[in-house]
Amino acid sequence: MSLTALLALADSRLPAGGHAHSGGVEQAISAGLVTDPVSLAGFLRRRVGTAGSVAAGLAAAACAVVGRAVGGGAVAAGAAVPPSVAAALADLDAEADARTPSPAQRAASRQQGRGLLRVGRRAWPHPAWDALPTQPHHAVALGVAAAAAGARPADAAAAAAYLSMSGPATAAQRLLALDPITVAAVTARLSPLVDEVAGAAARAAAGPFGGLDLLPASADPLLDLLAELHVSRKDRFFAS
Amino acid sequence: MPPDHDLDDYVDPYDPGQRRAPDGGPGALRVGIGGPVGSGKTALVAALCRTLGEELDLVVVTNDIYTTEDADFLRRNAVLPDDRIEAVQTGCCPHTAIRDDITANLDAVELLEARHPGVQLVLVESGGDNLTASFSYGLVDVQVFVVDVAGGDKVPRKGGPGVTSADLLVVNKTDLAPFVGADLDVMRRDSDAVRGEKPTLLISLREDPAATDVAAWVRAQVRSRALQSA
């Protein structure tokens, strides 16, 4: 397995479009819910525990689907994936929809999924990219990226959970002009939570029954509400 | 390492220069329009839409910083129909959106190209930034950097990637030179000094709302892309 692949996937410098998404924190700031490092930590905790957990489960499951079918990492040129992979990824995409009832969050996820598909396809060529829909949910694309790059399902879950925190943390840092070192300290303190959420999600995805209904589905109606209020605004820095 | 991830024989099949439209033709020319806040980027885009809109199939992407002001301006002034303009959010970082992570802009360009098959020209206006802003050539084929004389005649001398390496430098608002004590000859000389062979145009959109010279340059670029990849 490739540790470097995991680092690359979780790197905010990977040009997959994440920098324009605040994960709801822009609206939380407008609503006065996030004002300082303490309230930011609370927001990130919610996000990791809900959206992060859901994304981690889906990413791990998608990575496993590809890994089981063709093996991870670089594969011989011309290799193809069986049609069952496209079907399984489509099922995961539908599970992501069901877990993301907010249209604004769905759109944000698919936008970032498409961005990841664009860079992932070129960075880690793999036949599984062709098995994805053109605008996949980000978590599903992330799972495929992890498999293509030679990482494991648990790594895909870790990257998903980490990104659910790092994106909004950076956005809040910019919007509130917080001390970047403070924000780094906040996210460092949340890393045990990220590990725990990622671990639980990866276990659920690897469960003995493998049922899609067992993947995490933690919802946060507050994030749904914030996302819907945000998308209807014209004055905003972030796409979500 | 297995073949696909090997660097030695790495060929990027997506080299923007090799980009093709779905019909196999060369596809649209993508032109970046960058420059500092208020230098006249939107005014230039509007002028190009008016001047070239009849002869070329064109679309516009705007990168506003906080609002959809630029897109709204273009719509309001009916320079282009609504469905030919897309605005993208830049996450507090207009610079990142055109250079470091061009995803949102590529999405917008591809959306417009898909919506208008046969489009020949895509104008991408960056959010107002500073002299260090420049477009990635993964996003645009050529770029125009717009500065104005109101910032003082020192601007070309100060340089920066926009001024020195843009494919076309536009020094706008020459009508204001007398009021701000800017010496246009100095600006011309300094620009030529740092830009070598690359062209610079001194214009006033106030006096020439058709942006005749810039439009001619863009027209030539569109033609040369069509020829080069024919």
Added chain:
Amino acid sequence: MVARAGPGGRTVLPVVRASGQLAVRRTGPVTVHLVATAFGPLGGDDAEVRLVVEPGAVLRVRSVAAAVVLPARGDSPPSAQRVLADVDGDLDLQLEPTVVAARAHHVATVTVRLGAGGELTLSEQVLLGRTGEQPGRWTGTTRVLRDGRPLLHTTLDLGPGAPTWAPPMAPRAYASTTRVRPGPGVGTATGVDAVRLPLPGGWVSTAWGDALDRVARADADLHPGSRPAAQPVLAGVPS
């Protein structure tokens, strides 16, 4: 319980079996009430409700009183309630509120498998803690499928010990309604601490806050066609 379309729009119930803490009483042409035969549920209890609504049948399921979930003595394990429904007709499942007493943890799961013509109205109301008491914990999962495809799958974990039950959203009261039925699509609507989201062929609304009556009203206000009309999205930021 199996509901079958009968003569004259009546629903017949060819199979009704109940045991343990739940009894079923028929109370109308298409309505049954679930009656708890004991206090509780208690920590460690495990109740399962299995519903089948056949094509053309209408089944309305109600309960007679709020369910008060009580902790078992000592280190109380969670209580569980699982509802599994196969619906080719029309299921309307709206039970009285669940009140989760201090120290209790109730895990509620509703899975609805809709066939091609199936319709659903599902509402849930939860109050954490009785008056003057610390809140208990409620973990509720809703999974709705249409022809095997998931339409909605959410788990909400509320109360002490729930990782995301923290300011700015640590409500004592929660209400939610899910509706899937053919008709014009509805968009998003927002209220103060309330939001309605579209589903393929339906919608789901959710409201939260401190007092259950107000929360239930906020939820109902977001139902399409309710008065006052659901506010458009821009209504304002949450308090």
